[in-house]
Amino acid sequence: MSSLFAKAPNVLRRVLIANRGEIACRVIQTCQRLGLKTIAVYSDVDETSLHVRLADEKIRIGEGPASQSYLNIDAIMQAVAASGADAVHPGYGFLSENAAFAERCERDGVLFIGPSSGSILSMGSKIEAKRIAEKAGVPTVPGYHGDDQTGDRLAAEAEKIGYPVLIKASAGGGGRGIRLVRDPADFARELKLARAEAKSTFGNDALLIEKYIEIPRHLEVQIMGDSHGNLVHLFERDCSVQRNNQKILEEAPAPNLPEAVRQKLFETALMLGREIGYKSAGTVEFIMAAEDDQPYFLEMNTRLQVEHPVTEMITGLDLVEWQLLVAAGLPLPLAQEEIRQDGHAIEARLAAERPEDDFQPSIGTFVQVEVPSTIRFDTGVATGSDVTPYYDSMLAKFISHGKDRAAALAALSRGLAQSALLGVGTNQAFLLDCLAKPDFQDGRATTAFLAQNFPDGWKVEKSHITELRALAAALWLSEPSSSSPTLWQRKSGFRVMGARRPGSCLIDLVDSQGEEVIFLQFGNGPAVARVGDQSVDLGDILTADEKTFRDAPVRWVTEGNILHVSWNGQSLRATFALSVDAQPQTFEHLSKPNDLSAPMPGLITEILVSVGDTVTEGDPILQMEAMKLVHSLRAGRSGSVASIHCKVGDTVPLGKSLIEIEIPMET
Numbered sequence: 001m002s003s004l005f006a007k008a009p010n011v012l013r014r015v016l017i018a019n020r021g022e023i024a025c026r027v028i029q030t031c032q033r034l035g036l037k038t039i040a041v042y043s044d045v046d047e048t049s050l051h052v053r054l055a056d057e058k059i060r061i062g063e064g065p066a067s068q069s070y071l072n073i074d075a076i077m078q079a080v081a082a083s084g085a086d087a088v089h090p091g092y093g094f095l096s097e098n099a100a101f102a103e104r105c106e107r108d109g110v111l112f113i114g115p116s117s118g119s120i121l122s123m124g125s126k127i128e129a130k131r132i133a134e135k136a137g138v139p140t141v142p143g144y145h146g147d148d149q150t151g152d153r154l155a156a157e158a159e160k161i162g163y164p165v166l167i168k169a170s171a172g173g174g175g176r177g178i179r180l181v182r183d184p185a186d187f188a189r190e191l192k193l194a195r196a197e198a199k200s201t202f203g204n205d206a207l208l209i210e211k212y213i214e215i216p217r218h219l220e221v222q223i224m225g226d227s228h229g230n231l232v233h234l235f236e237r238d239c240s241v242q243r244n245n246q247k248i249l250e251e252a253p254a255p256n257l258p259e260a261v262r263q264k265l266f267e268t269a270l271m272l273g274r275e276i277g278y279k280s281a282g283t284v285e286f287i288m289a290a291e292d293d294q295p296y297f298l299e300m301n302t303r304l305q306v307e308h309p310v311t312e313m314i315t316g317l318d319l320v321e322w323q324l325l326v327a328a329g330l331p332l333p334l335a336q337e338e339i340r341q342d343g344h345a346i347e348a349r350l351a352a353e354r355p356e357d358d359f360q361p362s363i364g365t366f367v368q369v370e371v372p373s374t375i376r377f378d379t380g381v382a383t384g385s386d387v388t389p390y391y392d393s394m395l396a397k398f399i400s401h402g403k404d405r406a407a408a409l410a411a412l413s414r415g416l417a418q419s420a421l422l423g424v425g426t427n428q429a430f431l432l433d434c435l436a437k438p439d440f441q442d443g444r445a446t447t448a449f450l451a452q453n454f455p456d457g458w459k460v461e462k463s464h465i466t467e468l469r470a471l472a473a474a475l476w477l478s479e480p481s482s483s484s485p486t487l488w489q490r491k492s493g494f495r496v497m498g499a500r501r502p503g504s505c506l507i508d509l510v511d512s513q514g515e516e517v518i519f520l521q522f523g524n525g526p527a528v529a530r531v532g533d534q535s536v537d538l539g540d541i542l543t544a545d546e547k548t549f550r551d552a553p554v555r556w557v558t559e560g561n562i563l564h565v566s567w568n569g570q571s572l573r574a575t576f577a578l579s580v581d582a583q584p585q586t587f588e589h590l591s592k593p594n595d596l597s598a599p600m601p602g603l604i605t606e607i608l609v610s611v612g613d614t615v616t617e618g619d620p621i622l623q624m625e626a627m628k629l630v631h632s633l634r635a636g637r638s639g640s641v642a643s644i645h646c647k648v649g650d651t652v653p654l655g656k657s658l659i660e661i662e663i664p665m666e667t
Contacts, residue, residue: 002035004328005035010328012036012324013036015089016085017038017039017089018076018089018090020041020043021049022378022380022395023380024380025379025380027320028040028054029054034324037057038056041058041069041076043390049386050385059083066094066390066391087113087324088105088111088112090112091304093392096304099120102116114280114281114302115278123300123302126170126299127145129299130143130208133272135275141287143161143208143211144208145209154191163182165210166212167179167194168207168208169205170198170208172201176201178245179191179193196630197630214289214448215446216240216288218247218298219236219239219257219286219295221235221266221268222235222283222319223270223281223283224332225273225282226279226332227279227326232335234311235314235339236262236265237253241434241449243450247307248431249445250310251344253341253344255405256444261293264295265295268284272284272300281304281322283301285298285299285301304320306397309345310345310346310399314342314344314345343402343407344405346412348398348416348434350397350426350431351427352425353425353426353427354512355427355430359427361389362393363601365384365386365424366424368383370383371415371418371420374415375412375414375415377396377397377419381395398415398419409440412435417432418553419569420566421566422555423557428571437449437453460570466534468570469572469574470529470531471541472565473520474529475563477520477542479563503521506520506578507520507576507578509575511574517579518530522542526538526539554567594639596622596633596657596659597657597658598652598655599631600631601652601654602625605648607621608620608623611642611643611644614639614640615638615640617635617638622646633658635661637661639664641661646659
C-alpha cells in the first residue's frame with residue numbers, strides 16, 4: 001500500500017500526528033499498517049506516553065500545558081520541518097478544526113489530512129455554519145447568531161426566543177462553552193461564564209443563542225468527500241447519552257429511527273457537504289425532539305469524530321485510511337451504492353473521573369490495564385501510563401459489534417465487566433450502569449438520559465463496595481510480607497492446626513468511601529469477611545490460584561500496604577493495616593467536612609464568596625479549571641466563610657485547602 005501513496009498525486013511517506021492519547025495511537029496504527037512512517041509529538045509530561053512509544057519517531061514540542069505544546073502551531077510546524085514529514089494528521093481536539101493551522105500547512109506545502117482551511121473556517125464558527133446551512137435549505141434550530149455580541153442584545157434575543165435557551169460558544173466543540181439557562185435571572189451570570197470558558201478554551205468569546213429543545217435525540221451523519229467530486233455518507237449514529245454536552249455512549253445505526261427520518265438525515269448532510277465542496281471525513285450533527293420527526297442542523301465537525309469506530313464496525317471500513325487516500329489526492333475507494341452496513345455497534349468512552357464524586361477528574365498512574373480480546377479497545381493508556389491534569393479526561397473507548405443491537409449490547413457489557421483498569425479512578429462502573437438501564441436497553445435514550453436515570457447523581461451500590469472491600473482485605477492478607485513468598489511470611493497467620501481451628505484477624509481499611517474495620521475468618525472452610533453489619537462468603541479466594549468471585553475474575557495489584565482491586569467492572573484503591581499495627585490518625589488526609597479542598601490540581605478562575613459570607617450546603621463558592629473544563633466547587637456544610645486560602649489565578653495542587661467554613665455551634 002505504501003507504493004500507492006508514493007505514486008499518488010500528493011506523495012505521502014511520512015505522517016506527523018499533531019495530537020496525543022488514544023486518537024494518536026489510532027492514527028499510528030493505520031499508518032503503520034499501510035507502510036507509512038509515523039512521527040509522534042509530545043509535551044514534557046507525555047514523553048513516555050503510549051503514542052510516543054508506538055510511533056517510529058518522536059519530537060518534543062514544549063511543556064505540559066496544551067497552549068505551550070499541542071496548541072502551539074509554530075512548535076508543530078518546526079517539528080514537521082525537522083522530521084521531514086509529508087503530512088500532518090491533526091486527530092480531533094487541539095488544532096484539528098483550527099483553520100489557521102490548516103492554512104499554515106497549505107502555505108508550507110505540507111499535506112493537512114483533513115478538509116481545506118476554507119471548509120474548516122466556514123463550519124468552525126457555529127454562527128457562520130448556521131448561515132451556510134440556511135442558504136443550502138437545511139433546517140436549523142431557532143435562535144440568534146448575529147454580529148451584535150453585547151450582553152443586552154443577547155439577553156433581548158433570549159427573551160425573544162423564549163426560555164429555556166442555550167448559550168453556545170461560536171468556536172466551540174466537544175461540549176465546551178455551552179450553558180443552559182432556564183431562568184432569565186441567571187442569564188447574565190451564565191453569559192459571563194460561557195464567555196470566559198469560550199475564551200479560555202477556544203481563544204474566541206463569540207456566542208450564539210439557541211432555543212433549548214427539551215428531551216431531544218442527538219443524531220449525526222458521517223460523510224466523506226474527495227478532490228474528484230465524490231461525496232458519500234456512511235450512515236448515521238445516535239449520540240444522545242451525554243453529560244455536560246459531552247457524549248458518553250454512541251451507536252450505529254440509530255435505534256428506533258423511522259426510515260423516512262434516516263433518509264432525510266442523509267440527504268440533508270450531503271446537501272450541506274456539497275454546499276461547501278467538502279473533502280475528507282466530516283460529521284453533520286442534528287438534534288430532534290424525541291416525539292418528533294423533524295431533525296434540525298446543529299453543527300458540522302470538520303474532522304474525525306471520537307465515535308468514528310462504530311461506523312467502521314458496521315461498514316468494515318477504516319476511516320483513517322480513507323482520510324489518507326483523500327489527502328494523497330486519490331478517489332474514494334467506494335461509491336455510495338457500494339457501501340454496505342452490517343449489524344450494530346456501540347461505543348463507551350472511558351474517562352479519568354470519579355462519577356460517585358460528581359464526576360471530578362482523577363489523576364495518577366495505571367498499575368494495570370487489562371481488557372479482553374473479545375472487544376475493541378482504542379486506547380491511549382496502558383499499564384504504567386500517567387494521567388496528568390493537563391488534558392482532556394477521556395482515555396480510551398470500548399467498542400463492540402454484533403449481528404444486532406442486543407448482541408452488541410451484551411458484548412459491550414461483558415467486555416466492560418471483565419476489564420481491569422487499576423490505579424486511576426475511571427467511569428467504568430458508571431458506564432456499565434448506563435448500559436443496564438431500560439431506557440438504553442430499549443433504545444429510547446435521549447439527552448435527558450442521565451437526569452432521568454440518575455436524578456440524584458450516580459453512586460456506587462453499597463453492596464458492591466462491601467464485596468470489593470472484603471475481597472481487597474482477603475487479597476491483601478494473602479500477599480507475602482516480603483519478596484520471599486513462604487508460608488511463614490504471610491500476613492494470614494498460617495498455623496499447623498489451621499485446617500481444624502480457623503484463624504481470624506481484624507484489618508483496618510481506608511478508601512475513597514471512608515474507613516472500615518473488616519473481620520476476616522479463614523483456615524477452616526470458605527473464608528468469610530464481616531464488613532459492618534454484612535457478611536461476605538469469599539469461598540476459596542485465599543488459596544485458589546485463579547482468583548474468581550461469583551464466577552467473575554478478580555484482578556489486583558499491591559503496592560506495600562496499598563491494594564488496587566477490580567471485580568465486575570468496579571475498582572477500588574485501599575490502604576490497609578492489621579488492627580494491632582494501626583496507628584491513631586493513620587488517615588489524616590481525609591478532608592474535614594467544613595474544609596473545601598481542591599479535588600484535583602487546577603487553576604482558580606473565580607471565588608464567589610468573601611470572608612464572613614453565610615453559605616448553605618450545596619452553594620457554589622469557587623470556580624476552578626482542570627482537564628479543559630470549568631468546575632463549580634460547592635460548600636459541603638452550611639455556615640460562614642472563616643478563611644480563604646487561594647486567589648484567582650493560583651494553580652493549586654490536589655488536596656490543597658481552599659476555603660474553610662465555620663459551622664455554627666448549635667449545628
